[in-house]
Structures are given as C-alpha cells and as structure tokens.
Amino acid sequence: MRICLITPRPDHPVLAATTALLTPRHRIESMDPETEGDGAPGDPAVPGPLADVYLLKARTPRALALARSFEERGAPVLNSAAATELCQDRTAMAGLARRAGLPFAATRTVASLAELADERDLPYPLVVKSRHSRRHDLVTRVDNVAQLRALCSRWAREPVVVQEFIANSGWDHKLWAIDGRIFAALRRSELAEGGRGPTLPLELGDLPHGWQDLVRTVGSVYALDVYGVDVIDAGDGTPLIVDINAFPGIRGQRGAPEALAALALRVARRP
Known part of the structure; x- marks a missing residue:
C-alpha cells in the first residue's frame, strides 16, 4: 500500500511511530501542503498517481485545498477536508452539536x-475564544470588563465566540x-489558575459511565x-x-500508533 501524510511535520511522535509500524511492508510518503502543488492557494494540484490513502494532519487553507483535490480525484482522506474545516469554525461546531x-x-x-x-451587563466570568481555531488563537477566561478591554489591545478585530464559565x-x-x-x-x-499544566494518564475505566459512548457519537456526528x-x-x-x-x-x-496504522490500512484496502 502507498500511504501519504499531509503534514509539515512527518516527525510528529504519533506519525513517526505509525510510519515505523507500516514501513516494512508499505510505502509511506509525506508532503508539506505549504510547498506542494503549483503554488496557487486555491488550486494546489499535485499531478501523478494517487496514494491509496491520505492522512490529513494539517489544517491550513492550502492543506484543506490539497486534501480536497485528492478527494475530487477519488482518493480517501482521513479526516476529510470538510470534517477538518468544520472543526476549525467554533460557531459551526457548536451549532451542529446543539442540533x-x-x-x-x-x-x-x-x-x-x-x-x-x-x-453591558455581561455575566462574568466568561470564556472567550477565537471563532476560528488555529495555532496561537485566543482562548481565555475573562473575569471583568477591565480584563476584556485589555485584550482588545491585541485582539480588537478578532471574531470570537463566548461561553459561560462552568x-x-x-x-x-x-x-x-x-x-x-x-x-x-x-x-x-489553560483556563485554570496558573495556566495549562501537565498531562496525566487516565484509565478508561476511571471515566464516568457513558463518556466513551459520547466520544464515539461525536465521531459519527x-x-x-x-x-x-x-x-x-x-x-x-x-x-x-x-x-x-x-x-x-x-x-x-499506548496503542495509538497501532490503531492509526490499522485504520490507514483498512481504508486503503477498501474497494
């Protein structure tokens, strides 16, 4: 099988480990969406034969356009360009969840x-986020009007979504x-006092009842x-x-690279 990674970072730990699992029997390639294609942001066509499956770990406009170009030619992309783009728009994301x-x-x-x-009369504290999710976007808790106005020195024109702080x-x-x-x-x-801290392991058995099913439902929706x-x-x-x-x-x-490798092969073999 020929599997292609759409990413500027094929050395990302999960992708690198997945590549190591697949390499003995399969051909793994990568392409940086910012340098591939003909240079046109809206038409990053890449000529030549298609891979059996593409893994889309990038979300820039060129990455999405590149993924769409492969989809239009009949190749499977994980995740699809449309699903990836939807998750970048927090307004659209929330609307679909509500429906x-x-x-x-x-x-x-x-x-x-x-x-x-x-x-006036905002119900502080608030959670304020950039509407469009991207690296180094705005995600913060705001406790009063003074904090909100201070943010405007950098983010005044930024489209935002607002959530109640729970x-x-x-x-x-x-x-x-x-x-x-x-x-x-x-x-x-990152909204807690002191900001984002370490990531700690969590056994699936320690999750409240129904949470795993909820996560799977999100994938379907x-x-x-x-x-x-x-x-x-x-x-x-x-x-x-x-x-x-x-x-x-x-x-x-543990097990994430193996699961990703198995998914890529399953989709690549799909008739």
Missing part, C-alpha cells in the same frame, strides 16, 4: 472582541478516538475518524464538551 443533542457548552458568536467589550475541577478530560478506539488523559486546563474531544465534568459525572479537534496529537497514548 445533534450533544452536551456542548452554550456558545454565542460576536463579530469582534471590540464589539463584545462594548456590551465551575469545575480545573482539569480537562482529553479524550481521543481512532476508528472508534478511545484513549484518555487529564490535562490541567462530525464524520471524523481521528479526533479529540475536550470534556469537563460539570458535576456528578455530567459531561460538558468544550472543544472538538480533528486529528490531534494523541501523544503518549
């Missing part, structure tokens, strides 16, 4: 942070899925095969989804 009945944090969209700062332990449950297999860890929330779901315990084991990510890092999870 599907998922326990997603109540979310409203504001055209800019400056417009939000002009609103009191919790300060730990995010990082739940990942690869083709229905669940992995889990605890990570100190969002048409994702490799994804992450950030969940907080809103009290007595009640889950509240605060974010969904297409093809996250899944670092340090």
